[in-house]
Amino acid sequence: MxxxxxxxxxxxxxxxxxxxxxxxxxxxxxxxxxxxxxxxxxxxxxxxxxxxxxxxxxxxxxxxxxxxxxxxxxxxxxxxxxxxxxxxxxxxxxxxxxxxxxxxxxxxxxxxxxxxxxxxxxxxxxxxxxxxxxxxxxxxxxxxxxxxxxxxxxxxxxxxxxxxxxxxxxxxxxxxxxxxxxxxxxxxxxxxxxxxxxxxxxxxxxxxGPATASGAPSPRTDLAAARRDAQLWAEHLTYTGAWQEPVRRSAALLRMLCTISGSVAAALTSSLPEQIGGGRNWDYVACWWRDAAETIRALVSVGQLREAARWRTWLLRAVGGDVRRMSVMRGLDGSRTLTETEMPWLPGYENSQPVRRGNAAAEQVQHDVYGEVLEALIAAEIAGLAPDPAADQLMAELGEQIARVWRTPDAGIWEVRGPERHFTHSKLMCWQGLRLLVEWAHRRAAAGSPVATGATAARWADERDLIHADICARAWNPAAGVAGAFTQYYGGTELDAAVLLMARTGFLPATDARLVATIEAIQFQLVDADGFVRRYLPDPTGAVDGLTDDEGAFLACSFHLVEALAHLGRRKEAEELFERLLAIRSPMGVLSEMWDAKRQALVGNLPQGFSLWALICAALALDAEADGDRLIVLPEQRGADRTAEAAGAVSAA
Structure with missing residues (x-):
């Protein structure tokens, strides 16, 4: 705290x-x-x-x-x-x-x-x-x-x-x-x-060190080299959809978050407030497993594999051989210690204090990260990154970790500084991780390079199905929203925009009344005056997340709504929201974490990886809906109707 x-x-x-x-x-x-x-x-x-x-x-x-x-x-x-x-x-x-x-x-x-x-x-x-x-x-x-x-x-x-x-x-x-x-x-x-x-x-x-009078730098030579580097990098971009400038600019900004060692920063700044004058001012210059995985997955989706290769190598070293002790994040150098401290001599952006270094969330338990890391690793392999035996072992261990922990509560994607709960999004991403792992095991077995026995894959499939049934039984609240909704956590009534990812993952078909009702409930309760989506509704008593101040609309969740609406076939509505989101980017195409509807201004750290990768995913979803098929098929974008077939094939292997 x-x-x-x-x-x-x-x-x-x-x-x-x-x-x-x-x-x-x-x-x-x-x-x-x-x-x-x-x-x-x-x-x-x-x-x-x-x-x-x-x-x-x-x-x-x-x-x-x-x-x-x-x-x-x-x-x-x-x-x-x-x-x-x-x-x-x-x-x-x-x-x-x-x-x-x-x-x-x-x-x-x-x-x-x-x-x-x-x-x-x-x-x-x-x-x-x-x-x-x-x-x-x-x-x-x-x-x-x-x-x-x-x-x-x-x-x-x-x-x-x-x-x-x-x-x-x-x-x-x-x-x-x-x-x-x-x-x-x-x-x-x-x-x-x-x-x-x-x-x-x-x-x-x-x-x-001692100052040395070496030769002066060569800025004009470096300028020519920087232009060649940008050109070569851009040549690998494969996106051919309708949103060229925002997608390519977002990809270039995501590249800035990727370090030469392979780690990926959540943003380039620390302590820019989520509400001016408030205390939600966090240090984002670190590598969250989740944020890094989603950034890599987005870059892979538009053709960039170099960053994925470096990240995978870094990931193996940063995990350190024990997925049970992965925690939530690492320093960009791979270190585990990220003690949260304050810098009281800095008055803060617009006098928003405290200014922080480090992040106490590093000590939390967040089960969704295993699924997101699996998403990125599998997406990179499908896109052409050569398999690696150590990465294969890590993926199998992540599956085992999901099977061990999914029944237990955690702090959730939003890193609440309150009681641990059975967060729906965490369960969803555990399901997603096992679903993709089963499909991956089937593909590798069919290719003659098995990564799991038939019994192991069948056990993963069983756990996957148990999670699905558990979410449907315990996260659905018929009294929530207008016509019922999947809530933020089991037994609760509050909504959570992270649950919009049910649409992207194919957890339920687009025609399922529960999915439709959840999306509409989020539109009704969590959308601000500009039509953008808040993560959830903070409580002034701190009962929801342990904090008492407010925050703006979370831009990544607004892009998730674009994806969800496209999934439901509501293209016009989805495209209108997407265009409104593009309009609030800075003149240089930059997005921060949140939008303050009262001030009509960006707030939070920037450039925010969450917002940028979500923009790319939303653009791909709109392109796919328009064309009747996906321009680039990511593994998590496959319908849930293909899961049972894949699981059965693996179990029979």
């Missing part, structure tokens, strides 16, 4: 950057948030590590880097490099000033898992017309906004000077302009550029 801060910071007259104005940049190891005014307001040299740009969670005193034409103004236009189908992670910003036009190109070359290159953030400034004065104000604050750093000046080969700032485990080296200290503890530089002139600034992140 969250600790009580002994001291808190406030910044009542400081306005945080709107989330819609943020552009994420990441390279598989580090990440920053760039605002549309040319200001980097969030950044860490290592995902999950301490921040050296923390203005987003505080004020300018907590670290930023601003590069823009002289004068604090928003860019006239901010856009991704190339065409939408290029899925680029290079961003351009242009300013039309009274004296001319300037463009700044910002990017972080993706790190290769096979090369020991440092993280670099490049900014190339080019004057397009007239003459423009450009100012750089560099003010990092290490250790999450607390330390200015130890300063050194490096003399580069060729006579150029570079600024080096170090604190703790991080060194930042800034090349390109000769920065000098000002009276406010910042480092500043200016340049006047005529039309056609370019200058480049590069921020290099390394570990603490």
């Amino acid at each position: 969250p600790a009580t801060a002994t001291a808190t910071a406030t910044a009542t007259d400081y306005r945080s950057v709107p989330l819609e104005d943020l552009v994420p940049l990441a390279n598989g190891q580090a990440a920053v948030m760039l605002s549309t005014s040319g200001r980097i307001v969030y950044g860490a040299g290592q995902l999950g590590g301490s921040l050296h740009f923390a203005e987003l969670l505080g004020t300018g005193d907590h670290g930023f880097w601003h590069l823009a034409p002289t004068g604090d103004q928003r860019a006239d236009i901010t856009y991704w490099d190339g065409k939408p189908q290029d899925a680029s992670s290079i961003v351009h910003q242009e300013w039309n000033t009274p004296t001319g036009t300037v463009r700044i190109t910002t990017f972080m070359p993706f790190r290769s898992p096979y090369a020991a290159a440092p993280t670099r953030l490049h900014q190339i400034v080019e004057c397009l017309t007239g003459t423009v004065s450009v100012a750089s104000v560099f003010a990092p604050r290490f250790e999450d906004g607390r330390l200015p750093g130890f300063a050194e000046t490096l003399q580069r080969q060729g006579g150029q000077r570079a600024l080096s700032l170090s604190a703790g485990p991080v060194t930042l080296t800034l090349d390109g302009l000769d920065h000098r200290p000002d009276a406010f503890g910042r480092w500043t530089a200016e340049a006047e550029l005529p039309a056609g002139r370019q200058i480049a600034l590069t921020l290099t992140v390394t570990g603490t």
